[in-house]
Amino acid sequence: MTPPRNTLRADAQRNREHLIATAAEAFASGKAISLDSIAKRAGVGSGTLYRHFPTREDLVEEVYRDQIRPLRDDARTFWPPSSPHRLSTPGCAASPSGRVNDAASAKPWSP
Helix, strand or coil, rough: CCCCCCCCHHHHHHHHHHHHHHHHHHHHHCCCCCCHHHHHCCCCCCCHHHHHHHHHHHHHHHHHHHHHHHHHHHHHHHHHCCCCCCCCCEEEEEECCCCCCCCCCCCCCCC
């Protein structure tokens, strides 16, 4: 994934922040856009974008990180992982790995 922010040179940190801001604008437009186009709009090469964000998912995650974190924290507050009622939603089942699946598509688990 991407290197921690505190290990980047100042110019690399500026490029990274500019890529995130440019991607946020592009994603907010609702139009499909390639990563190469985002790099071009940000004024950096594609290699710079891919060095910071090897996949589209990495870039999307970083763009929305600050918006997702409060939701995740709220969910953990209301439904702590140790809560016996965490998976009490009708129609849901949990696999041994802890992933929640739709009960209709869940396969029987055997140890």
